[in-house]
Amino acid sequence: MKQGLITDRQKEVLRYRKQGLTQQQIADLIHTSKANICTIEKAAVENIRKAKETLEFLYTLDATHIYTIRTGTDVLDAVKEIFTEAEKIHIKVRYDTISLVNRMRESVPERIRGRFVRENIDVYVNEDGELYFG
Amino acid sequence: MKQGLITDRQKEVLRYRKQGLTQQQIADLIHTSKANICTIEKAAVENIRKAKETLEFLYTLDATHIYTIRTGTDVLDAVKEIFTEAEKIHIKVRYDTISLVNRMRESVPERIRGRFVRENIDVYVNEDGELYFG
């Protein structure tokens, strides 16, 4: 209840990995299988991803939801739409088309595949024209 | 699996709260009890705390564990010990006594009560003399 997301087991593995040990070496050290080390490490990385996403969400609380990019939309079309919707509420987005696409890809990589959106993306903008995707 | 820590329910409550609604108003809106809203809101805040703590942990991966402050230790004694241990590995801590105490209180408030430590605190220092508590 008091601890963060990462379990002690996960921390253990991450530390050993940082030291450069292989999964097999760690498995021997803590007496389990390398497959298990792999699983634990993956869970740890996933937890870190979740933590980041959670804090990202906080920004959307101060921002306005201006648009939902629907599954199947072409990324470039989505970007055009974002500019349009931001204009409607008199906010100038602080990205040009190219860097906006990059920002999107960085923020929600798993929801974009090639030129197309694989899963709905909610778009938020704050007063400064900064964008968040949730 | 794909989502962050905050559940949809929790987001809903946080958004309404941000808008200034009371717990009772939200309870009526989403047809449940105000006590439930309280619980959900608290869980959300707790999840945000966890997310922050998780990312803090990442810093300790690049840092060296120099000391464990044991339950019951006087905060000022702990600080002295931290300076001593950092010196041993030739690192100059980037805080004076007072700001170090403040840094500790901010970082792990729940583990310090008055002048004393309530729960073991692991102390990490990186090359720059920055400190992390885990």
Place this chain on the structure above:
DNA sequence: CGGGTGTTAAAGAAAAGTGTTTAAATTTTA
């Protein structure tokens, strides 16, 4: 090819988290 490294899948048991209700206690505010 064979060995080392990492991933994946399936399945199970234990632990932790979530949303909920009811009821009581505490804090804030008008």
Place this chain on the structure above:
DNA sequence: TAAAATTTAAACACTTTTCTTTAACACCCG
């Protein structure tokens, strides 16, 4: 002080996560 708002506690059903094993699969390198 009284009413309103918020918090806490306990209990329950349900879902999710975690760690684990075993077994198989995909690479890369010499």
